[in-house]
Amino acid sequence: KGEIKAELDIDKSLWFFDCHFKGDPVMPGCLGLDGFWQLIGFFLTWIGGEGKGRALGVKELKFKGQVRPFHKKITYQIDIKKYITRPTHMVWGDAVLKVKDKAIYFAKDLQVGLFETLTWDYGKDPATDPF
Secondary structure (H helix, E strand, C coil): EEEEEEEEECCCCCCCCCCCCCCCCCCCHHHHHHHHHHHHHHHHHCCCCCCCCEEEECCCCCCCCCCCCCCEEEEEEEEEEEEECCCEEEEEEEEEEEECCCEEEEEEEEEEEEEECCCCCCCHHHHHHCC
């Protein structure tokens, strides 16, 4: 269906290197995963979708390497597998995160949706969310 690519410059001054981990700095793996979801959400709005973005899941996730402060750049690459616009805008895709052209994070069946009817529920049952 399509492909999304994005790059992030890596610098030792990035906030997470000071605290994750002391004396052994590495980008948290969850930030790489969230980057996949954020990029798909950006894509959904770029193609005209409206609403609040929500990460809806990932079927499989593997880490085969680390992002360290001496790396210069990381590349996000997402292969769009499915896209729908009704009842809401949603995308499913597979993704890799690369360092020095080597894939180190792998995600299968990422899912992101945009929702126009979400409201702040002030502590009500999270299982009743409309997605």
